[in-house]
Amino acid sequence: MKILPICSSSKGNSTYIGTREQGIAIDVGCSFKAFCTGLALIDADISSVKAVLITHEHIDHVKGLLTLTKKTQIPIYAAEPTLSYLIKNQLVISTANLHTLDELKAIGFDAEIKSFPTPHDAASSVGYAFDFGKTKLGFCTDLGHITGEVEKNLTGCRTVFLESNYQPEMLRSNTKYPYYLKQRISGNNGHLSNNDSAEFCEKLVKNGTVSITLGHLSQENNTPETAFNAVKNRLTDSGAEYEKDYMLNVAPVTNTEGDYISFQT
Numbered sequence: 001m002k003i004l005p006i007c008s009s010s011k012g013n014s015t016y017i018g019t020r021e022q023g024i025a026i027d028v029g030c031s032f033k034a035f036c037t038g039l040a041l042i043d044a045d046i047s048s049v050k051a052v053l054i055t056h057e058h059i060d061h062v063k064g065l066l067t068l069t070k071k072t073q074i075p076i077y078a079a080e081p082t083l084s085y086l087i088k089n090q091l092v093i094s095t096a097n098l099h100t101l102d103e104l105k106a107i108g109f110d111a112e113i114k115s116f117p118t119p120h121d122a123a124s125s126v127g128y129a130f131d132f133g134k135t136k137l138g139f140c141t142d143l144g145h146i147t148g149e150v151e152k153n154l155t156g157c158r159t160v161f162l163e164s165n166y167q168p169e170m171l172r173s174n175t176k177y178p179y180y181l182k183q184r185i186s187g188n189n190g191h192l193s194n195n196d197s198a199e200f201c202e203k204l205v206k207n208g209t210v211s212i213t214l215g216h217l218s219q220e221n222n223t224p225e226t227a228f229n230a231v232k233n234r235l236t237d238s239g240a241e242y243e244k245d246y247m248l249n250v251a252p253v254t255n256t257e258g259d260y261i262s263f264q265t
Contacts, residue, residue, distance in 0.1 A: 001110075003137075003161065003261040006030065006038030008215040008251035012060050013141065015161065015215075015251075017130070020044045024109055025052045026128060026139055029060045032067035034254075041258035046072060051107045053115075054078035055142060056122035057085040069096035077101055079115070079124035101126070110265060111137070116153040118143040121189045129153045132265040138162075141216040144190040146200050154200075155207045159263045161251070162201065164214040164231065165191035166221035174221055191216070194227050198234035205235055205246050213261055215251040224250040 002023075006014040013029040020043040028035050039045055052074055055061055068074065069092045076092065077099045086092045099106070101115045111130040118125045120142045127140035127150065138157035140150060154160055171182055171193075184190050192200075201212055214227050228250050232242055240246055249261060 001132075001263055001265050002042055003159070003213065003263065004038065004042055004044075005161075005213070005215060005251035005255055005259075006035060006041075007254050008217070009253045010060060010165070010216065010218045010220070011253075012063060013216060014038065014064070015139070016042075016044065016049070017137070017139075018044070018048065018050075020048060022048050022050050024107070024113075025049050027055055027061040028052060028064035028068055029062060030064055030254075032064045032071065035064050035068070038255055041255060042260060046074075049074050050109065052076045053113070053128055054082055054086075055118075055127065056120060056125040057082045057089075057091070058122060058142070061142075062086065062091050065092050065096075066090070069093045073097045075099055075107070077104060077107070079126055081123035085123045114153065116149050117147075118150060119145055119147055119189050120191075121184065121187075127153065129157065135159070135263065135265055137263065143192055144186075144188040145192070146196065151200075151203070154204060157204070157209055159211040159213075159261065160201075160204055160209050161213045161215055162197055163192040163216040164194050164197035164222070164227040164250075165216050166218045167194050167223075167226050167230070170226070171218075171221040176220065185218075185221070191218075194222065194230035197227070198231040201231050202234055202238045202240075205240050206238070209246065211247045211249075211261060211263060213249045213251055217250065217253075219253065
């Protein structure tokens with residue numbers, strides 16, 4: 001099984017989980033063409049996608065949905081408030097194959113899929129946990145802080161894809177961003193900082209997580225190296241050894257090399 005980050009940043013997010021034959025996409029925050037190009041990196045194509053799970057309605061997560069629903073009848077799953085927003089704002093066509101999260105069991109994937117709420121300034125933001133029986137995978141971006149619900153659903157996951165959006169010092173010194181935007185990003189319903197992500201990663205590794213991928217990095221207020229080092233240094237200080245006790249990756253803004261994370265089910 002592979003985790004393929006097709007794109008991951010504040011400008012666009014989409015991840016494919018599966019094999020070349022079949023899998024599930026989380027968000028389509030890029031153009032439909034870019035989405036298909038990403039799938040081809042692991043020799044998958046649009047017919048491989050059995051369902052699309054939406055985290056929330058912000059455009060960097062749903063940009064390609066309109067074209068996808070015009071060209072395919074791939075089922076799309078999202079929280080009811082998210083679906084209502086997509087329909088009202090014509091981000092999907094009227095005949096799109098839409099389903100609520102109560103229907104996740106109908107997907108028929110190799111894992112039991114569960115959604116859980118995340119604190120973000122959206123109609124209804126969620127993360128996803130995949131239970132393959134012998135192993136678990138957690139996916140969680142766009143959250144202002146770690147809630148008990150987030151911790152409960154990600155703790156014990158062997159593989160975790162987690163937001164590490166901004167470096168506080170870079171955000172504070174960014175003269176391009178007005179005060180209200182800085183407050184939104186760093187607020188309880190905004191995004192997760194490198195420091196917060198690092199703190200939570202320490203808890204995850206202590207509870208069995210062995211593979212972490214950092215995603216949804218801001219291109220304005222973060223760098224891959226900064227996020228990587230923040231988490232690695234925190235884990236080193238806690239006694240965990242990189243590449244022995246855990247693996248750490250940073251999802252690319254746009255995946256052009258076909259980089260993916262493998263995990264056994």
